[in-house]
Structures are given as structure tokens and as C-alpha cells.
Amino acid sequence: MADRVLLAHGSGGKLSHDLVAKSLVAVLGNTILDRLDDSAVLEASGRLAFTTDSYTVSPIFFPGGDIGKLSVCGTVNDLAMSGAAPLYLSLSLIIEEGLPLAELETIVASIHQAASEAGVQIVTGDTKVVNQGSADKLFINTSGIGIIPEGLDIAGANARPGDKVIISGTIGDHGIAIMSQREGIEFKVPIVSDCAPLNKLVAEIVSPNVHCLRDPTRGGLAATLNELAGQSRVGIRIDEVSLPVEEAVRAACELLGFDPLYIANEGKLVAMVAPDEAEGILTKMRQNKYGTGAAAIGEVVSDHPGRVIMKTRLGSSRIVDMPVGELLPRIC
Amino acid sequence: MKFIDDYRDPKLGQRLIDRIQHLSTTPVRFMEFCGGHTVAIFRHGIRQLLPRTIEMLSGPGCPVCVTANQDLDKAIALARQPGVIIASFGDMLRVPGSHSSLQQAKAEGGDVRVVYSTQDALAIARENPDKALVFIGIGFETTAPTIAASIIQAEAEGINNYYVLSFHKLCPPVMKAILDLGEVSLSGIICPGHVSAIIGSHPYDFIPQDYGIACAVAGFEPLDILLSIDMLINQIETEQYRVEIAYRRGVRPEGNHQALKLMDSVFETGDANWRGIGIVPASGLKLSQKYQRFDAESNFAIDPGPAREPAGCICGSILRGISTPADCRLFKNSCTPEDPVGPCMVSSEGACATYYHYGDTGGG
Numbered sequence: 001m002a003d004r005v006l007l008a009h010g011s012g013g014k015l016s017h018d019l020v021a022k023s024l025v026a027v028l029g030n031t032i033l034d035r036l037d038d039s040a041v042l043e044a045s046g047r048l049a050f051t052t053d054s055y056t057v058s059p060i061f062f063p064g065g066d067i068g069k070l071s072v073c074g075t076v077n078d079l080a081m082s083g084a085a086p087l088y089l090s091l092s093l094i095i096e097e098g099l100p101l102a103e104l105e106t107i108v109a110s111i112h113q114a115a116s117e118a119g120v121q122i123v124t125g126d127t128k129v130v131n132q133g134s135a136d137k138l139f140i141n142t143s144g145i146g147i148i149p150e151g152l153d154i155a156g157a158n159a160r161p162g163d164k165v166i167i168s169g170t171i172g173d174h175g176i177a178i179m180s181q182r183e184g185i186e187f188k189v190p191i192v193s194d195c196a197p198l199n200k201l202v203a204e205i206v207s208p209n210v211h212c213l214r215d216p217t218r219g220g221l222a223a224t225l226n227e228l229a230g231q232s233r234v235g236i237r238i239d240e241v242s243l244p245v246e247e248a249v250r251a252a253c254e255l256l257g258f259d260p261l262y263i264a265n266e267g268k269l270v271a272m273v274a275p276d277e278a279e280g281i282l283t284k285m286r287q288n289k290y291g292t293g294a295a296a297i298g299e300v301v302s303d304h305p306g307r308v309i310m311k312t313r314l315g316s317s318r319i320v321d322m323p324v325g326e327l328l329p330r331i332c
Numbered sequence: 333m334k335f336i337d338d339y340r341d342p343k344l345g346q347r348l349i350d351r352i353q354h355l356s357t358t359p360v361r362f363m364e365f366c367g368g369h370t371v372a373i374f375r376h377g378i379r380q381l382l383p384r385t386i387e388m389l390s391g392p393g394c395p396v397c398v399t400a401n402q403d404l405d406k407a408i409a410l411a412r413q414p415g416v417i418i419a420s421f422g423d424m425l426r427v428p429g430s431h432s433s434l435q436q437a438k439a440e441g442g443d444v445r446v447v448y449s450t451q452d453a454l455a456i457a458r459e460n461p462d463k464a465l466v467f468i469g470i471g472f473e474t475t476a477p478t479i480a481a482s483i484i485q486a487e488a489e490g491i492n493n494y495y496v497l498s499f500h501k502l503c504p505p506v507m508k509a510i511l512d513l514g515e516v517s518l519s520g521i522i523c524p525g526h527v528s529a530i531i532g533s534h535p536y537d538f539i540p541q542d543y544g545i546a547c548a549v550a551g552f553e554p555l556d557i558l559l560s561i562d563m564l565i566n567q568i569e570t571e572q573y574r575v576e577i578a579y580r581r582g583v584r585p586e587g588n589h590q591a592l593k594l595m596d597s598v599f600e601t602g603d604a605n606w607r608g609i610g611i612v613p614a615s616g617l618k619l620s621q622k623y624q625r626f627d628a629e630s631n632f633a634i635d636p637g638p639a640r641e642p643a644g645c646i647c648g649s650i651l652r653g654i655s656t657p658a659d660c661r662l663f664k665n666s667c668t669p670e671d672p673v674g675p676c677m678v679s680s681e682g683a684c685a686t687y688y689h690y691g692d693t694g695g696g
């Protein structure tokens with residue numbers, strides 16, 4: 001086998017077959033995938049959650065993960081945010097010709113590892129190879145199916161005045177890890193992406209007292225809180241002092257002129273929960289390895305519906321607006 | 333990295349605010365020169381915490397905003413030339429020029445790429461030896477040393493298709509220009525942080541000496557800014573004007589010798605065209621004779637035609653400190669960050685974008 005992915009690997013012929021068999025099925029296989037039929041046949045009953053997402057990230061390897069891990073965790077987390085227990089994923093790869101096979105194998109291994117950790121199976125998939133320049137190394141799409149346990153009603157429109165706002169840990173790690181890698185900036189303490197599957201953490205805290213769950217990915221915590229405030233037609237107040245931010249992330253933000261509120265996360269969740277249950281939920285979260293840094297950061301109010309207001313460290317207050325456009329480092 | 337938190341300590345902040353409240357007796361007007369300071373002041377709600385005696389104005393320190401349309405039009409015209417790849421910092425793409433934007437030129441087939449650093453631009457030049465790579469050099473003394481380094485590197489590596497369209501600008505001359513215009517009376521200036529890390533604090537000495545105006549160099553953390561305001565008030569109340577540094581961890585009075593040397597070896601000062609202010613003598617950096625072969629303006633025929641400003645946009649007066657975004661009738665109406673009319677709404681360091689995002693509460 002060549003040591004790079006060739007266009008012929010996507011032609012449907014022998015090379016394609018080999019690639020799928022050796023590099024993918026051999027690693028990711030399970031009783032459903034191994035059949036290699038045109039569609040996976042699944043057993044499931046109850047309320048289903050179904051989601052899809054495409055992953056493009058540059059660089060494809062970053063401190064704390066790679067595009068493979070990201071594509072599993074992202075979809076698992078989207079399912080978990082509706083309270084669902086994720087079961088099955090699809091996996092589509094669009095590979096730019098010339099990608100070293102060793103890199104592909106590393107990524108497939110990390111897909112396998114992330115799926116095993118989350119307890120989901122990859123049950124169907126597809127591979128395409130495109131001309132050089134038509135993709136940036138590797139694009140991945142995953143779709144996922146999960147089952148929502150009885151009695152749960154978790155949705156973006158369900159936040160109520162009085163609810164406490166909880167974040168499962170420090171913010172901004174993923175985005176800054178990617179940016180420092182891309183810009184070649186090195187910090188004394190390396191900043192590592194928080195990319196992680198959150199379904200087990202969610203399973204430990206869900207109950208009818210959990211009203212909203214969302215993972216603050218692109219656009220960061222600011223975008224997520226604004227979305228939830230809009231969908232639930234409530235106001236949200238947060239307190240800057242209580243926001244967990246790693247020191248290295250804060251230093252990087254100072255250097256680049258960023259606000260950690262707007263930086264992407266890939267292993268954090270925001271929960272809006274009934275006030276009386278907040279302490280109990282925080283305690284449970286902190287026992288999970290992905291929730292050790294969980295903190296209550298604010299509350300839902302009936303004032304200023306659709307708006308997020310933050311009390312700053314200095315005691316003043318300011319609007320936390322929806323982000324617009326791409327985050328760019330300051331040049332001044 | 334521990335120091336960062338000290339610079340955000342709420343208790344220290346409160347003490348500074350109390351002191352400023354206590355010290356400030358006469359009405360004063362301060363300009364924060366740098367757009368990054370405007371953002372920090374709004375982000376931390378600092379205006380709300382200041383006594384009524386202190387008025388804060390945003391200055392011209394936003395590199396994207398001060399790039400004149402004549403210059404931007406040159407970049408757009410170059411983007412339309414066959415065989416040219418334009419590399420630019422991202423914000424520039426969305427700024428509307430006289431008739432088009434870099435983004436528009438890109439959509440029409442121009443090869444315009446967003447880069448995060450000059451290293452990215454050099455890499456593109458290496459990968460495309462049959463094309464000319466033109467880097468749009470905007471920014472102040474902060475970015476100029478890295479651009480200078482890229483030119484020296486290109487020369488050393490024998491990269492012959494790398495060009496810089498240099499719109500670099502210098503801060504002290506434009507401060508002088510604004511003071512000489514005399515349109516706005518200022519009691520103090522918060523001098524830029526990152527620029528001063530390069531040039532030091534001495535280049536501002538003429539401001540207290542010749543104009544009797546207080547000066548303090550500030551960083552971008554809330555306490556840096558409060559400390560600089562405290563210094564300004566102190567100078568005014570004691571009538572002892574000088575340039576103080578409220579950003580000791582970043583700035584030395586003599587600046588960064590190495591960076592200055594780098595700049596000097598590649599650039600020489602020349603006139604620069606500032607949006608809203610016009611041509612200011614010796615306020616820009618052009619490539620020196622020795623590096624002419626890297627200079628886009630002298631190696632390409634560029635004729636963008638006459639420039640014009642977007643109708644209704646008052647960015648020019650905002651950059652001179654005589655208007656605020658709220659004075660613009662397009663602000664929040666037809667001009668928003670999603671659909672900007674002028675550069676001050678495009679750039680994340682622009683006054684209009686900052687007023688828009690942090691709106692009513694941030695402004696106090």
C-alpha cells in the first residue's frame with residue numbers, strides 16, 4: 001500500500017476496498033458495521049434524538065486531540081445536550097489526496113478511542129477522496145442517534161427565571177489551543193484542548209430539574225448564553241469573578257486581545273437548573289473527571305429578556321453580546 | 333503568569349477608583365489613543381466607574397480604521413491584477429473601499445488570502461513562485477518590526493516574489509497632528525500599550541512639554557487602565573505634566589532596541605494618509621531604498637482612480653475625536669457589524685463596533 005492516500009483510494013476499486021477494510025473497519029468494527037451492508041439496521045425504542053455535524057479544523061492535530069476525536073465528541077455531546085444517551089454514529093470522511101496514511105490511521109485510532117469512551121458504535125460510513133486543493137487534508141461528518149430517557153424535558157426554550165446557570169469547567173481552552181498552534185505561539189504552560197465526550201457527565205446529572213443543557217462550542221459561552229436567553233425569552237446575569245478560566249488561557253487572551261467568553265470549547269456544558277438543586281448538581285458534576293472545575297456563574301432573570309448582562313470584576317456591568325464574524329487577533 | 337490576576341484584582345481596582353473619585357476635582361477630558369484601550373474600557377465597564385468630572389474619548393488607534401480609502405483602493409486594484417496573490421490580516425477584507433472591498437474582489441475571482449502572520453504570507457510566496465505575493469502592511473509600530481523581519485527573511489532566502497504594500501503608520505506624529513488641529517481640547521492622553529513596548533515612552537515627551545497635556549502609557553487589563561487614569565488625574569491636580577508608565581511589565585522608557593533596529597534597517601519615514609485626518613508628514617513607514625524590490629507600490633502599476641468615503645459615515649470625525657459613534661445617524665440603523673458601512677464598524681478595535689457590542693451598559 002502507498003504511504004499516502006491517492007485518488008484511486010476513492011475510486012470504488014480494490015484500493016478503496018483495502019482502505020476501508022484495513023484502515024477503518026479493522027479498527028472501528030462491531031457486529032453492525034462489519035456487515036458492510038448499504039445501510040445499518042438498528043434496534044431502538046423510545047424517544048430518539050438525531051443530530052449531524054461536519055468537522056473542519058486546521059491544524060487537524062492539536063494539543064489535546066485531533067479532528068477524529070473532535071468529530072466523535074462533538075456529535076456525542078450534541079446528543080447528550082438533549083438529555084439523550086448516544087448509541088450510534090455514522091462516519092463520513094472526505095480526504096484530500098496526499099494525506100499521509102499514517103496520519104489517517106492515527107485519526108481513526110482516536111475516533112475509536114473516543115467512541116469507546118463514550119460507549120457509542122460507529123455503524124455506517126463513507127469515504128471519498130478529492131483532488132488536492134478541493135479539501136483541507138480531511139473533513140469529517142458524523143451523525144448520531146441516541147435515546148432520551150423517560151421524564152426528561154431538556155430544551156433551549158426551557159430556562160426559567162430563578163434558574164441557576166452552571167458551567168462544567170474552565171472556558172476557552174479549545175479555541176486558544178487551536179489558535180496558539182496555528183499562530184506558532186508557545187506558552188510556558190501548554191494550553192490543551194478540552195475536547196471530551198460529555199454523555200456520562202450528563203447522565204449523572206439529568207433529571208426534571210435540569211431545564212437546559214448546551215455545549216458552548218463555536219462562539220463560546222457568550223453565544224450559548226445569548227441563544228438560550230433568546231429561545232427561553234429570559235434574561236441572564238453572570239458574574240465575571242465566578243467564571244473559571246485557566247491562567248494560561250487568560251494570558252493568551254490578553255496577548256491576542258480576545259475575550260475568553262467568545263472562545264470555543266469542545267468539552268464543556270452549560271446547564272440551567274432549578275435553584276434548589278444547583279448545589280447537588282454541582283457536587284455530582286465535580287465528581288466526574290470532565291466536571292471537576294464546575295461552577296455556578298449566574299442566574300436566569302425575568303428582566304431584559306434575550307440579553308445577557310455580566311457584572312465585571314470591577315463591579316460595573318456590561319452587555320455580553322452575540323459574537324459577530326470570525327475571531328481575529330488584534331494587530332494593534 | 334500569576335501577575336495577570338493581580339492586574340484584575342477587584343479590591344485593588346476599588347481602591348484605585350476611590351482614589352480617582354477623591355482626587356478628581358476639575359472636569360477633564362482624556363483620549364485613549366488606542367482602539368484596544370477603547371475595547372478594554374468598555375469590556376470592563378470602566379466608564380461607569382469614573383466620576384462625572386472625567387470624560388473619555390476614543391482616538392485614532394485602530395490600524396484598520398485609519399487606513400485611507402485611497403490606500404485600500406490600491407490593495408483592491410492589485411487584487412484584480414492577474415498573477416497577484418494578496419495576503420491580508422482578516423479585518424481588512426470586509427472594509428468597504430471607494431467602490432468595492434477586498435472581500436468583493438475575492439468573490440469576483442481575485443486571489444485574496446487571510447493570514448495570521450507574515451510567516452503565513454512567506455509560506456504562500458514560497459508555494460507560488462510563479463505568482464507575486466503582496467502583503468498588505470497595515471498597523472502601527474507594533475506590527476512594523478515583524479513585517480521588517482519578513483522582508484529580511486525573504487531576502488536571505490531569496491524569495492523574489494514577496495512584496496509589501498506598506499501603509500504602516502506611526503503614533504506620535506498623528507498625536508501631534510490631532511493636537512495641532514485643535515478641534516478637541518484634551519487634558520490627558522492614554523498612550524498605547526503595545527506600540528510603546530516597541531518605541532518606549534520618550535517619543536511622547538513633546539506632549540507634556542509642548543502642549544502641557546498629561547500622558548500615561550497603559551496596558552490592556554482593567555487595573556492598567558485605572559492606574560493610568562489615576563496618574564493623569566494626579567498630574568493635572570498637581571500641574572506636573574510628564575509621561576508616566578502604568579504598564580511597567582510591558583514597557584520600558586527606552587523601548588525595545590532590537591525591534592527598533594529591525595524597523596530602521598528596512599523602513600524610512602514618509603508621509604502617510606490617515607482616514608479622516610489626511611496626509612500627515614513623516615507619519616508613515618515606507619521601504620527604504622535598499623529594499624525597493626520588495627515594495628509593491630514601486631513595482632506594480634496601480635491606479636485605483638479617485639477615492640470617496642461611504643455616504644453618511646463619520647468615521648473620520650470619530651477618529652479625530654470630535655464625534656462619537658452615537659452621533660452617526662447610520663449607527664445601528666444601516667450600519668451594523670454584520671453589514672458595516674465604514675471601517676470603524678468592521679474592525680474589532682473600531683469605536684463603532686465597540687459601542688455597538690458593549691452598548692448602553694458598557695458605556696455607562
Ligand code: SF4
Nearest residue numbers: 645646660667674684
Ligand atoms: S456607525 Fe458605521 S457609518 Fe457611522 S461612523 Fe461608524 S462605521 Fe461609519
